[in-house]
Amino acid sequence: MTSAIFEPGFFSSSSVQLAGAVGAIVAIVAGCVGVFTVIRGQSFAGEALGDIGAAGGSSAYLAGVAPLWGFMAVAVAAAGVMEMIGIQRTRGRDLATGIVLGAGFGLAALFLYLGTTYDNTTGATVTVLFGSVFALDTSVLPLVAVFGAVATGTILLLYRPLLLASVSPELASARRLPVRVIGGLYLLAMALAVALSAVTIGAILSTALLVGPAATALQLTRRPGRAIMTAGLIGVGAMWLGILLAYDSYYWPPLHHGWPVSFFVVTIVLLAYISSRAIPARGRQA
């Protein structure tokens, strides 16, 4: 019976175990950071940082260092630039995000071009964008854990002031909270979390895990603390189910080489969000 669901070798495969562990850490960090991303309406910045990280990842390919460092450096720098040129109004902020993203994408294009021309790693474009959880190296696990802890720690440390500054910036300013500094620190934490997930599971999945579970959780509950836990659970569930389906799909048509994990995870995340909106919960977010 179980072998119909879990193809033989699923639990004993070391690459599946590693993918599950890294996926879980990334999903929990993304859930924690993502609840604030959704409350603050900064999905675009989250998406952009993941994409810009691709520029860092590709330049790291070029320089021959581990992509994780490239992703980190570039995402944090981009967050700084966005904060510098971003006006506080939402519209101006989106525009600033877009301009930085455009320039970052342009650089990514150039680096990937130079990389593919000089050392023939033609698959680099695809790897950077779509990632591949099954091809992770064991050495990333401690790095992922440390950076994840830093990002989550920042959020927990800032929890109360960040919440107030996100829900009501006016009230926060009235209480003499440094709203701009809090926003900047939050953007840095988000850059860390996004770069972390972008390099391990790909830029697409990083956005999906950042926004999807958090938005679903905020439909189900209004309390931020509970929403963070729910988002983490949904994220881990989506990630593990996606890994299981991808593993099973090795025997599926048409090519018998496995469907991509990212496809399964984004589909699960989208379905979860749509069904959470169908539930007429009491006192849910508009």
Place this chain on the structure above:
Amino acid sequence: MDAKPDPPVFSGFMVNAWIVASIVAVVGGAVGFFVVLRGSAFVAHAVPNGSFAGAAAASLVGVSTLLGLGVFALGGALGIGFLSRRGRPDVATALTLVFMFGLGALFLSFSVAYAPEIYSLLFGEVLGISTNQLGPTIALAAVSLGVLAVLYRRLLLSSVLPDSAPAHGVALFGVELGFLLLVALATTMTVPVVGTALIFSLMIGPPAAARAFTTRPYVAIALSIGIALVVVWVAIALSYQTNWPVGFFVGIASAVAYAAGRTWSFARGARRARVKS
């Protein structure tokens, strides 16, 4: 694959590429004015990137890339429109985008597409423009500009005064869908030139710069088209010379245009402050 082909001699082929790119810049600059006015940068980023899946699907099924791009751009635009009807627009946009990107990853895994092809789809290639694209591009441009002209007043009113627009008989949701349709149309024709990743640069940089120089809508649109034309011409010429991707030059040139606009309004603000004091 380790050596790119040498640039061909300037030919009738390049003239066609030039014409197609110029049409693209005109439509991008005009539609972009409303993208910036409505603060819809994220949508302008999501629709083209999502339509990437359409190109992958088209190569899988064996139909024209333009058709695949068009269908997926429209589908993405409608998905964003309906999902954000009751809910946070940025969440709806993000989830639609990642879902379509996931579909793209799936189609790519089915096909045996060669990595450089994916690359040129993402970041554009001058040599990717072929002569038989001239007809469809002109037709799509005519439709886009027609829709823009019809919706012009309603788009302007609902962007600037969203609260009082319904009182003037403007249906906000209808206008939003019309606007998304415009972005989808502009996307479909632009992808083959600058690639899915950099279209929105063209739709944000020039109009944002134009708005720094003038507040009158007609002048701003004209200026935006002008800057977009310069950006595209410079990008194509440099890409032709260096063989580097068009997208790189478009992204950087748009950012430079935006920076120029910001510097101008900053300098003007400083001058005004001096005059007052």
